Amino acid sequence: MTRPYHLLAIETSCDETSVAVVRNGGEVLSNVVSSQIDTHRRFGGVVPEIASRKHVESVTVILEEAVAKAGVSLGDIDAVAVTQGPGLVGALLVGVVAAKSLSLALDVPLIGTHHIAGHIYANRLVGEIEYPALALVVSGGHTELVLLASEGRFQIIGRTRDDAVGEAYDKVARALSLPYPGGPHIDRLAQEAREEIELPRAWLEPDCYDFSFSGLKSAVLAEINRANMKGEPIRAAALARGFQESVIDVVTAKAMKAAAEYGVRQLLLCGGVAANRGLRERLSALCAEAALPLLVPPLSLCTDNAAMIAAAADLKWRRGEFGTLDLKAEPQLSLEDWSVSH
Amino acid sequence: MNGTNSGKMEGGCTALALDTSSAVLATAITRNGSVWDSSQSFTERNHSVRVVSDLRELMARAGLRREQIDFIAVGRGPGSYTGVRIAVTAAKTLAWAWQKPLVGVSSLEAMAFGAWHQWTGRPDTERSAWIVPVMDARRGQVYTSLFAANRDGKWARAEADGIRPLAAWCDSLRELAANADDSERPQAVYFVGESSFLEGKREAIAAGAGTIPFRTEAFAIEAGAVGLLAERKFRRGERDDIHGFVPNYTQLTEAEVNLMKARTEIAK
Numbered sequence: 001m002t003r004p005y006h007l008l009a010i011e012t013s014c015d016e017t018s019v020a021v022v023r024n025g026g027e028v029l030s031n032v033v034s035s036q037i038d039t040h041r042r043f044g045g046v047v048p049e050i051a052s053r054k055h056v057e058s059v060t061v062i063l064e065e066a067v068a069k070a071g072v073s074l075g076d077i078d079a080v081a082v083t084q085g086p087g088l089v090g091a092l093l094v095g096v097v098a099a100k101s102l103s104l105a106l107d108v109p110l111i112g113t114h115h116i117a118g119h120i121y122a123n124r125l126v127g128e129i130e131y132p133a134l135a136l137v138v139s140g141g142h143t144e145l146v147l148l149a150s151e152g153r154f155q156i157i158g159r160t161r162d163d164a165v166g167e168a169y170d171k172v173a174r175a176l177s178l179p180y181p182g183g184p185h186i187d188r189l190a191q192e193a194r195e196e197i198e199l200p201r202a203w204l205e206p207d208c209y210d211f212s213f214s215g216l217k218s219a220v221l222a223e224i225n226r227a228n229m230k231g232e233p234i235r236a237a238a239l240a241r242g243f244q245e246s247v248i249d250v251v252t253a254k255a256m257k258a259a260a261e262y263g264v265r266q267l268l269l270c271g272g273v274a275a276n277r278g279l280r281e282r283l284s285a286l287c288a289e290a291a292l293p294l295l296v297p298p299l300s301l302c303t304d305n306a307a308m309i310a311a312a313a314d315l316k317w318r319r320g321e322f323g324t325l326d327l328k329a330e331p332q333l334s335l336e337d338w339s340v341s342h
Numbered sequence: 343m344n345g346t347n348s349g350k351m352e353g354g355c356t357a358l359a360l361d362t363s364s365a366v367l368a369t370a371i372t373r374n375g376s377v378w379d380s381s382q383s384f385t386e387r388n389h390s391v392r393v394v395s396d397l398r399e400l401m402a403r404a405g406l407r408r409e410q411i412d413f414i415a416v417g418r419g420p421g422s423y424t425g426v427r428i429a430v431t432a433a434k435t436l437a438w439a440w441q442k443p444l445v446g447v448s449s450l451e452a453m454a455f456g457a458w459h460q461w462t463g464r465p466d467t468e469r470s471a472w473i474v475p476v477m478d479a480r481r482g483q484v485y486t487s488l489f490a491a492n493r494d495g496k497w498a499r500a501e502a503d504g505i506r507p508l509a510a511w512c513d514s515l516r517e518l519a520a521n522a523d524d525s526e527r528p529q530a531v532y533f534v535g536e537s538s539f540l541e542g543k544r545e546a547i548a549a550g551a552g553t554i555p556f557r558t559e560a561f562a563i564e565a566g567a568v569g570l571l572a573e574r575k576f577r578r579g580e581r582d583d584i585h586g587f588v589p590n591y592t593q594l595t596e597a598e599v600n601l602m603k604a605r606t607e608i609a610k
């Protein structure tokens with residue numbers, strides 16, 4: 001029997017400071033997330049300098065909590081994984097420097113990890129992934145369709161050309177004077193709505209898996225302006241429904257089309273917007289219809305967290321692909337380039 | 343700096359020290375009041391890339407094992423926001439993982455202290471001086487402070503670290519120097535900072551206070567000074583709380599300032 005191994009992962013790419021300890025690549029012993037959302041709410045969005053300051057404030061506290069909760073000692077840690085990118089550069093730096101310091105302190109390997117690979121491999125923490133698989137990544141910063149021909153090999157077949165889905169949700173929510181973060185409020189309003197204001201769908205060129213949400217966002221703003229000019233009340237619920245329906249129609253249709261074209265064996269939904277009920281329900285229905293298994297991690301593994309970083313880092317741990325202490329935070333790190341090399 | 347590599351490392355007061363608040367990435371090992379070994383790297387403004395490697399190389403070169411380290415010493419700023427976070431994060435994490443005490447010092451004081459220590463070996467240095475560290479804070483402002491020193495070993499802080507407009511700060515220093523009691527009056531006032539920053543500012547600074555000359559001297563932070571200053575605190579029993587330790591930014595973020603402004607407007 002081989003000795004169990006433990007990866008400690010650090011995630012600070014945006015406004016969550018998170019540390020996790022994961023055993024044997026799949027068993028989450030701890031996954032502590034310190035959210036700064038209450039701080040950033042006052043500013044209506046994430047303020048990068050404040051996010052960086054908060055990360056420095058909490059990093060060792062969260063490290064200590066994660067190690068204690070995992071019931072291991074630092075001597076049990078076999079490697080340190082960290083989100084290398086993409087993300088806010090100042091925020092990434094704190095995690096990267098902490099991880100490198102810990103790698104030196106414990107004399108264990110360092111694994112720089114791609115944030116989106118983390119979102120995708122969060123699914124590995126709840127089930128086995130069968131390849132080829134297609135991942136639909138929807139979050140505040142990302143909207144991507146990623147093909148995984150085999151384990152750890154990423155090919156982006158579609159991406160947003162302007163706003164990420166989560167970003168569009170936040171902007172529309174702000175226009176409707178909903179509190180930050182707006183995604184859950186739009187989702188709830190859309191569910192409650194009795195009527196819908198029909199909004200356009202951005203299908204882009206035929207056979208194209210890219211996305212665009214800026215036109216849809218503009219359509220919402222135009223409708224709000226129109227109502228304001230006429231002195232009519234804003235029909236927030238109907239607008240939320242129209243917006244959400246347009247997003248879901250396009251995102252799920254493209255995902256299903258790509259899944260069929262590439263003959264994938266599973267569809268993986270991931271990223272913070274995977275929490276959106278409307279999206280989950282529609283995708284479940286479509287996948288059931290197509291007899292395509294759908295994997296969706298629980299909410300705690302969809303939003304930014306370090307356990308998902310450990311799950312992705314495990315790909316490299318098992319292949320012995322480590323970083324050096326000169327590892328650099330890369331705000332634009334490429335997912336495809338991060339693929340495993342063998 | 344004046345390190346001696348002969349003595350045994352055990353049984354003393356040994357610090358691993360670092361500072362990344364300015365353009366230099368500085369690391370050092372200090373022990374019992376002297377600098378054991380140190381490194382300064384100017385090649386890469388992105389200190390986050392090299393900070394941990396530099397520490398490891400320094401330890402390897404000096405043959406320093408982690409068990410021999412008594413505490414971690416770090417410059418907590420002020421300086422570049424991103425810069426100060428790098429050393430503070432590394433220091434906090436190392437102190438936590440190794441379970442060593444953490445002692446933070448002012449990066450400005452380290453700059454001033456390091457410069458004064460270097461000059462006291464020089465015959466042309468006055469017996470007593472004021473040392474004014476200056477670091478670029480943009481828009482005509484500097485992170486700065488004031489220290490009084492003499493050759494008999496006096497080292498005292500005279501002003502708190504802060505962000506000040508350079509021109510107004512020079513004026514108030516001229517007034518302070520001119521009005522100082524005989525016992526407190528310095529023989530010279532030295533502005534120390536990075537050469538690239540002092541370039542073009544010498545004129546503005548040069549007008550002295552009566553007979554007291556104002557001088558500018560280029561000096562880059564050495565972590566040896568961080569370790570030596572921290573050792574004094576460490577010997578007095580001062581420790582920083584590892585978890586609560588944060589950089590000294592000296593000011594709120596722009597977003598916080600704007601929010602406060604907006605709230606005051608509404609209150610009116």
Ligand SMILES: [Zn+2]
Nearest residue numbers: 115119139304
């Ligand atoms: Zn994310």
